[in-house]
Amino acid sequence: MAKEKIHNQIRKLRFEQDEMTQQELSDQCDCTRQTIIALEQEKYIPSLILAIKIAKVFDKTVDEIFQLLDDGNVEEGIPRDSG
Amino acid sequence: MTQTKMRARYGVGIWGLVAIAFGLVFFLGGGAATYADDSMRMGIAAAILAAGFIGYLSMIYLTREKSRGKALISDERDLEIARQANETALVAVLVFIFAVCIALFLGYETAGSLPVGWMWFLAYATSCFGLLAQSIATLVLHREMSGNG
Numbered sequence: 619m620a621k622e623k624i625h626n627q628i629r630k631l632r633f634e635q636d637e638m639t640q641q642e643l644s645d646q647c648d649c650t651r652q653t654i655i656a657l658e659q660e661k662y663i664p665s666l667i668l669a670i671k672i673a674k675v676f677d678k679t680v681d682e683i684f685q686l687l688d689d690g691n692v693e694e695g696i697p698r699d700s701g
Numbered sequence: 702m703t704q705t706k707m708r709a710r711y712g713v714g715i716w717g718l719v720a721i722a723f724g725l726v727f728f729l730g731g732g733a734a735t736y737a738d739d740s741m742r743m744g745i746a747a748a749i750l751a752a753g754f755i756g757y758l759s760m761i762y763l764t765r766e767k768s769r770g771k772a773l774i775s776d777e778r779d780l781e782i783a784r785q786a787n788e789t790a791l792v793a794v795l796v797f798i799f800a801v802c803i804a805l806f807l808g809y810e811t812a813g814s815l816p817v818g819w820m821w822f823l824a825y826a827t828s829c830f831g832l833l834a835q836s837i838a839t840l841v842l843h844r845e846m847s848g849n850g
Contacts, residue, residue: 649776649777649778650703650774650775650778650779652703652778652847653776653777653778655847656846656847661845661846661847662778662781662847664777665777667777668777
């Protein structure tokens with residue numbers, strides 16, 4: 619089984635949003651600053667609830683922020699069975 | 702620092718001290734052979750364990766979630782770390798009990814019986830070891846699942 623990881627754009631999006639601090643983001647997502655740090659360093663995979671909260675803060679969809687890494691490659695986000 | 706990590710640090714300190722103190726009382730005063738007949742050592746060991754539990758429960762109370770207006774001190778990552786640490790501690794306790802029982806069996810196999818003091822050792826040591834293992838596992842998982850936190 620391939621080892622899967624989740625890549626995310628949180629750090630990039632934070633800086634695009636007037637350099638939002640980790641504390642500001644964590645306050646808006648009801649999580650701790652340490653969790654934001656862990657997410658940015660890709661050492662923690664968030665729950666779906668936290669992922670949706672983060673997406674709402676940045677006004678993006680979840681898959682615009684989080685991408686599944688399969689064997690080191692970012693998936694394109696195209697449904698596999700889309701025909 | 703999050704609540705889980707703070708509690709784990711205190712937990713390592715409290716249960717580490719209790720384990721050392723109990724080990725000294727149990728082994729330095731004559732070991733298992735005389736333990737059950739020595740009411741002084743039994744009383745000291747009970748007091749040490751009681752002090753450990755009182756200290757631990759006090760620490761849990763003092764580091765409880767603060768009321769509204771205070772910064773959030775734990776979240777879903779802490780719950781996940783606590784869940785994994787509990788699983789790790791459970792396995793560690795099972796291995797510990799198995800190892801102690803096998804060691805006692807091998808040590809006293811030829812004698813056919815063993816001092817009842819070892820039952821006290823098993824009871825006290827399992828309590829300390831389980832809580833110590835849970836705290837250590839929490840700190841290790843925090844290191845693995847953290848940036849600098």
